[in-house]
């Protein structure tokens with residue numbers, strides 16, 4: 097345990113290679129920085145220190161190494177990966193709130209630079225400090241406190257935001273007009289719009305997907321394909337999405353950061369756009385701990401979902417890859433993100449949604465809603481941040497298929513909260529068929545509330561391995577079916593493309 101941070105989960109980084117200018121003095125300096133920061137912060141020597149932004153709690157002590165906020169499974173009590181430790185990001189939020197610095201956490205932080213890891217950061221900071229046009233002067237701490245604070249923040253900003261990233265805490269509106277996908281076009285009509293999830297098959301057969309597309313085609317604007325959810329292998333979401341598209345329904349391709357480097361994320365996203373897939377849901381991904389054994393090595397996150405959104409939005413709107421190369425024929429992405437309204441207090445969860453929207457999220461699909469009152473609290477926290485006119489909210493719905501499923505989701509699925517009275521209703525429902533009926537009844541009751549809730553633009557129905565129930569839910573709840581079935585019906589929008597930064 098260190099003085100200011102939870103103990104680190106992973107070992108410290110080592111430099112990938114020695115720099116030519118390295119010498120004994122530099123090695124000694126780096127070793128000294130490493131020891132001091134280990135004792136104080138459990139430092140892993142990431143080479144791009146964020147302590148100034150994260151209330152002096154090292155974010156790299158998070159088992160996923162997340163640099164932009166907590167994951168969907170975190171709770172105030174524990175980390176979702178290792179329940180014997182606290183959530184690092186929960187600690188960051190708590191301390192930042194005490195320090196009155198919660199909004200500092202909105203800045204979009206860069207992924208690691210492999211050339212920088214394992215190296216010191218204090219000399220970088222010193223150089224940036226000296227070279228800054230607004231070099232902070234200590235005398236101004238006494239004579240002009242506001243100027244000193246602004247200059248201080250600038251010096252740290254230059255150190256933590258490399259030229260190839262330049263993250264900020266501003267909202268970046270999409271730089272195009274019209275709709276890039278049918279899902280976007282349907283949401284733009286203002287009608288309540290539904291999507292549904294199809295679990296990719298365990299087999300190689302495309303017919304499973306085509307059959308389910310047949311059930312859903314007239315009822316939802318698009319179908320989501322999970323991307324090896326729960327760290328468990330299935331048909332890939334890119335292949336599943338293409339089969340869905342060919343079968344006549346627009347897909348939402350889920351793209352998770354786990355197991356993918358930044359290079360593969362860019363390449364998969366461009367490949368998807370080339371195949372005509374525009375809706376991409378950016379996810380950090382479940383930790384491998386949730387998958388079947390044998391578990392892969394634990395450090396499998398190069399980016400998080402916020403960094404992914406930032407990178408894909410810039411590819412679309414500024415026409416650049418992360419390395420600065422131009423993207424010819426920019427992809428027409430409609431970018432989405434997930435949200436977990438039930439894990440941590442809404443005021444903290446809203447910060448993460450705010451970062452996602454700023455980075456590029458245009459629609460949000462939430463974890464299933466069972467606790468309507470808590471969901472409304474979360475919506476209100478988003479509204480306080482003026483987010484509801486910048487992003488479409490699709491509230492998650494999961495009809496429970498059995499009492500056993502209800503207990504499993506309530507106890508074992510990160511980010512899902514089911515009030516006890518609903519689990520009790522499932523328990524007391526009777527035989528299997530009656531339990532199914534009770535699950536549908538509960539889902540219809542929740543839909544009834546959601547469809548009349550201001551700020552909710554539609555539903556995301558996750559009927560796990562029970563996709564055939566989706567038409568019944570939509571019919572019985574009187575929800576509208578998607579009106580726009582072809583983008584050609586719409587006037588071709590003139591693209592407004594931003595100048596590359």
Ligand code: SF4
Pocket residue numbers: 133137138139140141142143144145146147154155156157217
């Ligand atoms: S953010 Fe990076 S450099 Fe700073 S304490 Fe954590 S691991 Fe060390």
